[in-house]
Amino acid sequence: MQKEITIILSPYEASSRDLYIAQVARKLSVQVNQINHIRILRRSVDARSGKVKVNLGLLVFVDEMPVDEAESYHFDYPDVSNKEEIIIVGAGPAGLFAALRLIELGFKPVIYERGREVSDRKRDIAQLNRNNSLNPDSNYCFGEGGAGTFSDGKLYTRSKKRGDNKKVLQIFHLMGAGENILYEAHPHIGTDKLPKIIVNIRETILRAGGEIHFNTRVTDLIVDSDQVKGIVAGDVRRNARAVILATGHSARDIYELLDRRNVLLEAKPFAMGVRVEHPQPLIDNIQYHGQRNQYLQAASYNLVTQVNDRGVYSFCMCPGGFIVPSATSPDETVVNGMSPSQRNSPYANSGIVVEIRLEDLTDFQQYGTLAGLKFQQQFEQLAFNNGGKGQIAPAQRLLDFVRQRPSSMLPKTSYFPGVASSSMHNWIPASISNRLRKGFIRFDQMMKGFLTNEAVIVGVESRTSSPVRIPRNKDTFEHVQVKGLFPCGEGAGYSGGIVSSAVDGDLCATRIAELL
Numbered sequence: 001m002q003k004e005i006t007i008i009l010s011p012y013e014a015s016s017r018d019l020y021i022a023q024v025a026r027k028l029s030v031q032v033n034q035i036n037h038i039r040i041l042r043r044s045v046d047a048r049s050g051k052v053k054v055n056l057g058l059l060v061f062v063d064e065m066p067v068d069e070a071e072s073y074h075f076d077y078p079d080v081s082n083k084e085e086i087i088i089v090g091a092g093p094a095g096l097f098a099a100l101r102l103i104e105l106g107f108k109p110v111i112y113e114r115g116r117e118v119s120d121r122k123r124d125i126a127q128l129n130r131n132n133s134l135n136p137d138s139n140y141c142f143g144e145g146g147a148g149t150f151s152d153g154k155l156y157t158r159s160k161k162r163g164d165n166k167k168v169l170q171i172f173h174l175m176g177a178g179e180n181i182l183y184e185a186h187p188h189i190g191t192d193k194l195p196k197i198i199v200n201i202r203e204t205i206l207r208a209g210g211e212i213h214f215n216t217r218v219t220d221l222i223v224d225s226d227q228v229k230g231i232v233a234g235d236v237r238r239n240a241r242a243v244i245l246a247t248g249h250s251a252r253d254i255y256e257l258l259d260r261r262n263v264l265l266e267a268k269p270f271a272m273g274v275r276v277e278h279p280q281p282l283i284d285n286i287q288y289h290g291q292r293n294q295y296l297q298a299a300s301y302n303l304v305t306q307v308n309d310r311g312v313y314s315f316c317m318c319p320g321g322f323i324v325p326s327a328t329s330p331d332e333t334v335v336n337g338m339s340p341s342q343r344n345s346p347y348a349n350s351g352i353v354v355e356i357r358l359e360d361l362t363d364f365q366q367y368g369t370l371a372g373l374k375f376q377q378q379f380e381q382l383a384f385n386n387g388g389k390g391q392i393a394p395a396q397r398l399l400d401f402v403r404q405r406p407s408s409m410l411p412k413t414s415y416f417p418g419v420a421s422s423s424m425h426n427w428i429p430a431s432i433s434n435r436l437r438k439g440f441i442r443f444d445q446m447m448k449g450f451l452t453n454e455a456v457i458v459g460v461e462s463r464t465s466s467p468v469r470i471p472r473n474k475d476t477f478e479h480v481q482v483k484g485l486f487p488c489g490e491g492a493g494y495s496g497g498i499v500s501s502a503v504d505g506d507l508c509a510t511r512i513a514e515l516l
């Protein structure tokens with residue numbers, strides 16, 4: 001028989017099946033030797049009571065052997081080299097998972113990616129980290145695998161209504177991710193492992209007869225009588241009955257292209273702020289009440305409050321991680337966070353951002369639906385002008401920022417290109433700066449010790465989501481105006497992160513197959 005149970009253990013007890021199997025047997029009133037297999041379904045850490053506990057959701061097989069769980073998900077990628085072509089613009093999670101689904105459904109995906117493949121992209125990022133040069137088409141945002149490949153690999157999403165999150169995790173596992181992503185409450189692959197998984201996805205697409213064109217920026221859409229006919233990429237024109245637009249939230253040229261072509265766009269709320277970095281032991285002591293040991297990973301946090309009718313919250317928290325440069329133009333400074341799979345850096349960093357609503361964009365009204373995009377761009381240029389040379393980012397001690405005083409010295413940070421002391425309270429727009437200061441004070445009330453000059457803020461965190469939405473029919477996923485155009489993923493305004501983008505790509509491909 002199979003029984004699903006939940007048990008609560010100490011971190012040490014949860015570290016090994018041999019340590020908790022007796023407790024499982026007692027709970028089920030069976031003998032230990034009757035238990036043939038235990039499958040972990042869920043794992044989460046709870047330190048709210050002051051004592052750290054691990055919650056394990058288990059599927060226990062008593063007096064029977066389990067069937068391989070991989071058999072419950074079967075992925076068939078047939079030869080589609082001679083099938084109808086569907087063009088995909090962008091090789092991030094939305095584009096790649098759309099391609100895999102199209103192959104399952106008997107279509108040939110043809111992907112155009114402005115950036116470079118993983119190994120070449122690594123070299124461009126190494127140059128960026130050394131503050132030597134920025135390739136506007138190959139960096140932390142653009143290139144094979146999208147922004148997630150080299151910026152973290154977190155697989156947690158709150159979006160569970162739209163599609164099959166478990167299928168996405170199963171595919172990642174099939175492509176080389178560890179089994180733990182199937183049951184952890186906040187699954188995480190790690191930036192050190194995700195590039196190889198992305199390569200495996202690429203090879204799967206190519207083996208099935210799909211095409212991927214790197215270093216190829218799409219410069220125009222072929223549209224006739226509100227019907228997409230294909231794309232233009234440099235001197236190349238490629239025809240197709242359907243085009244998936246999965247370009248990510250940093251492809252400003254695509255928004256501008258659509259705007260010039262009078263393709264309907266919508267402005268949408270987004271968020272901007274800074275990235276804050278603490279010593280990881282300080283966050284561990286706050287969250288684990290001084291109880292961290294070898295059986296507990298680096299502690300994370302999730303903070304949210306309201307300040308003057310705007311949300312202020314943590315975003316993309318990276319325990320045991322690094323701050324990285326995420327600009328896509330040489331005249332801007334943008335930062336993001338990443339964590340390796342072991343989360344073993346001595347630093348903890350997180351975006352702390354302020355909600356931006358459409359009514360906050362009155363100074364940019366002349367740009368119409370691109371108003372948020374222009375505000376975002378101005379914010380990043382302010383950071384560039386107030387930092388150091390190249391990608392050296394502006395920074396300030398956290399308590400100094402809250403008390404509006406300059407930082408004469410900065411602590412060591414994980415940010416590779418380096419930081420320069422800057423009075424960020426003076427140049428960050430007041431609508432953001434004032435709310436950040438009050439937000440940090442409230443966060444210290446939630447996590448006593450959070451507000452400290454051991455922490456540093458680094459600017460700016462501005463690419464939390466797209467400030468533009470490309471509207472689509474909620475049932476068909478087709479653009480509301482241009483037939484055959486399928487806006488998809490984070491850049492279209494319909495997802496936020498690796499898993500939700502992958503789910504959106506999978507669903508978009510399914511809708512195309514239904515229509516065609």
